[in-house]
Amino acid sequence: MPENIKIPKKIINSKNFKLAFIHKSFDKDQNNERLEFLGDAVIQLAISEKLHHEEQHFNEGELTRIRAKLVNTSFLSSVCKKHDFHKYIKASKGTNSLSEHQKDKVYAGMLEAIIGAVFLETDYFYVSKFVYTLFGDELYSLDSTKDAKTVLQEYCQSNNIELPRYHSTEDNKSNEFVCTLNINNMTVEAKHVQKKISEQLAAKKALAVITK
Structure with missing residues (x-):
């Protein structure tokens, strides 16, 4: 097993x-x-x-x-x-x-x-x-997260919101990437061992807040 x-x-x-x-x-x-x-x-x-x-x-x-x-x-x-x-x-x-x-x-x-x-x-x-x-x-790793960044960008464009800014750093202790996303006077963070996925997870977090 x-x-x-x-x-x-x-x-x-x-x-x-x-x-x-x-x-x-x-x-x-x-x-x-x-x-x-x-x-x-x-x-x-x-x-x-x-x-x-x-x-x-x-x-x-x-x-x-x-x-x-x-x-x-x-x-x-x-x-x-x-x-x-x-x-x-x-x-x-x-x-x-x-x-x-x-x-x-x-x-x-x-x-x-x-x-x-x-x-x-x-x-x-x-x-x-x-x-x-x-x-x-x-x-x-499939479209569920890949689409999150696209959906967030489209939402910002259709609602006249400044486009999100992504900044990723590597945490050497945890071997994870920390993505900081700034949007609409708000900051969210997400971590993952893959940089790309950390960005997608951050986009999902931002979407959950701004679309309420």
């Missing part, structure tokens, strides 16, 4: 969790398809809840577009491989000859099954935090 994600032994040793790694090509009767179905719904809800809470400056259409990028096959497969879950899959040898796109579908499905299994062994509160931990910085 991945070292950077702590999963209680009680969950790891559960029947559902073990089943999450079994592809239908390995066992046509006892496999992860039903867990995949459940996990898909859990991920959709967890991401929808987070976006609704944190992306208050986006409308329904924008939220839907952002969510789609966070739950698509390619992205879920990358999360699965990032945490090395794919190394533990039980599948027929024929899966090795699949195209990359087909492999992505297998790995994405397995990740959904894992999340479905964790949900069954715990509860929604626990599994939602598990999802956010798995996704990590990727939650802030």
Whole structure:
């Protein structure tokens, strides 16, 4: 199991969790398809809840577009491989000859099954935090944050507000970038190990204040 994600032994040793790694090509009767179905719904809800809470400056259409990028096959497969879950899959040898796109579908499905299994062994509160931990910085590296700077600039332009000014410095102690954003006689700060994301997070903070 991945070292950077702590999963209680009680969950790891559960029947559902073990089943999450079994592809239908390995066992046509006892496999992860039903867990995949459940996990898909859990991920959709967890991401929808987070976006609704944190992306208050986006409308329904924008939220839907952002969510789609966070739950698509390619992205879920990358999360699965990032945490090395794919190394533990039980599948027929024929899966090795699949195209990359087909492999992505297998790995994405397995990740959904894992999340479905964790949900069954715990509860929604626990599994939602598990999802956010798995996704990590990727939650802030797609359009949800990239759009924040654009939205802020467009808001300023349409409301005759001076454009935001960004200044980033590196904190050598924490190895994080500290972005200071000045706008409309207001200053906000945000930190992240990536300079670009620290700027986006600062833009989100500013938007949350000036659009109230």
